[in-house]
Amino acid sequence: MSGSAITPWVVGNWKMNPMQAEAQALVSGFKKLLQKNEIKQEDCYLAVAPTLLALAEVQAQLADSVRAVYSVAQDVSAIAGTGAYTGEVSAELLVDHRIECVLIGHSERREIFAETPAMLNEKVKHALNAGLTVIYCVGESLAQRDNGQAEQVVLQQICDIAAVVTAQQWQKVVVAYEPIWAIGTGKTASPADAQAMHAKIRQGLTQITPFGPSMAILYGGSVKAENAVELAACPDINGALVGGASLTAESFYEIAQAFANTK
């Protein structure tokens, strides 16, 4: 037990998965595991980010869980409020549906959907103004890492949002470091490499906000039950954003346990 003062977060990012029946089975399996062997609230925040279509149903299914498991939106509109914006869901609509948290800046959104820093800033601004907690994802590509630019790229992504996050709002920001080359590839950054980047992120955040030392910085990229204990032992890794391994109740539970045990 390292006794870290920062409560870790373990967040399942389901991406465009799974089908409805599997989602229901996944949630009920996870609830059963929590019931059998509870992970205390104060030891770890738990959250899942289903598809937008499943968000309300998953939230309802989690309502009678033995402990809080938050439902997270995978995305939010860059436009605030309500109006004629076909296909969009604003931060205010999420809050109206009692969603408390949203992922912004995932590399799949940045790369596949060409989301620019300017767009992401709009999303971050509206999400925070509406009262959501933002899990802001950053990470470098393999080419950027090979060229020695990893740190610069990641710190720039953090600096980008500093333009829109107010002094108090930093308390509602969680950073997720996800090296793009480790996402869904089975390649995890070594705990030493991940810790080194997390320490740099912490340094950068601390220069921007007095909340920097107490902010949760999550690692993402092929986190699984097998590597969670080692990652959780790193002082600046305060949780995980888990893709593939969050689609199995047992592995997601084991990852949560690994991080809860660091408290």
Ligand code: PGA
């Ligand atoms: P992965 O995805 O765990 O499947 O690598 C992580 C993520 O993209 O959030």
